[in-house]
Amino acid sequence: MKELIDRLYQTHSLSPEEYKVLLENRTTELAEYLFEKAREVRIKNYDHDVYIRGLIEFTNYCKNDCYYCGIRKSNKKAERYRLTEDEILSCCEAGYELGFRTFVLQGGEDPYYTDERMVKILLRMKASYPDCAITLSMGERSHESYQAMFEAGADRYLLRHETANEEHYSKLHPENMRLSNRKACLFDLKNIGYQVGCGFMVGSPGQTVDTIVEDLLFIKELAPHMVGIGPFIPHHDTPFRDCTGGTLELTLFLLGMVRLMIPDVLLPATTALGTIDPTGREKGIKAGCNVVMPNLSPTDVRSKYMLYDNKICTGDEAAECRFCMQRRMESIGYEIAVSRGDHLSMQ
Ligand code: SAM
Ligand code: FES
Numbered sequence: 001m002k003e004l005i006d007r008l009y010q011t012h013s014l015s016p017e018e019y020k021v022l023l024e025n026r027t028t029e030l031a032e033y034l035f036e037k038a039r040e041v042r043i044k045n046y047d048h049d050v051y052i053r054g055l056i057e058f059t060n061y062c063k064n065d066c067y068y069c070g071i072r073k074s075n076k077k078a079e080r081y082r083l084t085e086d087e088i089l090s091c092c093e094a095g096y097e098l099g100f101r102t103f104v105l106q107g108g109e110d111p112y113y114t115d116e117r118m119v120k121i122l123l124r125m126k127a128s129y130p131d132c133a134i135t136l137s138m139g140e141r142s143h144e145s146y147q148a149m150f151e152a153g154a155d156r157y158l159l160r161h162e163t164a165n166e167e168h169y170s171k172l173h174p175e176n177m178r179l180s181n182r183k184a185c186l187f188d189l190k191n192i193g194y195q196v197g198c199g200f201m202v203g204s205p206g207q208t209v210d211t212i213v214e215d216l217l218f219i220k221e222l223a224p225h226m227v228g229i230g231p232f233i234p235h236h237d238t239p240f241r242d243c244t245g246g247t248l249e250l251t252l253f254l255l256g257m258v259r260l261m262i263p264d265v266l267l268p269a270t271t272a273l274g275t276i277d278p279t280g281r282e283k284g285i286k287a288g289c290n291v292v293m294p295n296l297s298p299t300d301v302r303s304k305y306m307l308y309d310n311k312i313c314t315g316d317e318a319a320e321c322r323f324c325m326q327r328r329m330e331s332i333g334y335e336i337a338v339s340r341g342d343h344l345s346m347q
Helices: 001-013 018-022 028-046 085-097 115-128 143-151 166-170 179-192 209-221 248-261 271-276 278-288 318-331
Strands: 050-052 052-060 102-105 133-137 157-159 195-202 226-231 336-339
Touching: 001 018, 001 028, 001 248, 018 102, 018 143, 018 157, 018 209, 028 248, 052 085, 052 209, 085 102, 085 115, 102 179, 115 143, 115 336, 143 271, 157 226, 157 278, 166 179, 179 195, 195 209, 195 248, 195 278, 209 248, 226 248, 226 271, 248 278, 271 278, 318 336
Parallel strands: 050 336, 052 102, 102 133, 133 157, 157 195, 195 226
Antiparallel strands: none
């Protein structure tokens, strides 16, 4: 099996059958070998720097009904909120003081945020913080919308593809959501000029080794700048309440593989990883990740952006999250960078 890892390290790709064999023959020892290689590649490209992104969860209204998600439209128990433009700007102000040079606006698909409103928010953010990058993560929109927001200053866009297999996609989403549209959005965003991120949850209901192989092939085809991979964690008020969550072990293995497949990828150690294991994010960094996304949302809305059960950091102030992260990274020999943390090709 080590030969397959060596080849992935050298050529950055394997055949579908080989990906499958590698995944099916995982052992602790093999994983250690993979992580060593992944760290080597990561350090060669990004040294020991860990890029931080200030996550602003600006709305939990959503018109979608993804079966896995705690803020889906049908969850009548979710207490809904929207941040005003001023509130978003004060999150940025606090974040800038703390050394953040990337702000991520993430939210449900909320029609309230029309292109006009988004453009206004983005222009104000860019005018106030011209040295910062802005990442959007607000789902599927039209080409015109993506274009307008790019022109207003958005630099990056996160849109996990969730699964690259049609049948699996339809087990995770209602009929009106289509994998083809999701993929089209990703290619569109990339063509417009965004640094784009796709990704998926590990252990989502219906996922198999074969669907994961399809995910890896799609990631290779899209060649994104960022890849978001975190464990699926059930939420008690969703149709998947009784499903089993994804494992730390498989999530780390996939993160290591993606680092070898795309050596200069921006790869976050996600909050979900930190939720299923107290040192999950540190383990993610040691498996090849180079990004963390501490929460900058106002404390009073944090517990309302509950995508899954037991989400961490919901009671902490932005500064606490920031310094907690710094301690965690330093404890494993890495260092938080005060910079935009762009993809290597843009630096
Ligand atoms: N609405 C935007 C979108 O769909 O891309 C951004 C917000 S959405 C909540 C962000 C990501 O959260 C999704 O892409 C999904 O992978 C992840 N997520 C949602 N529910 C989850 C769960 N139960 N466990 C782990 N991750 C989850
Ligand atoms: Fe819309 Fe989760 S269903 S953000």
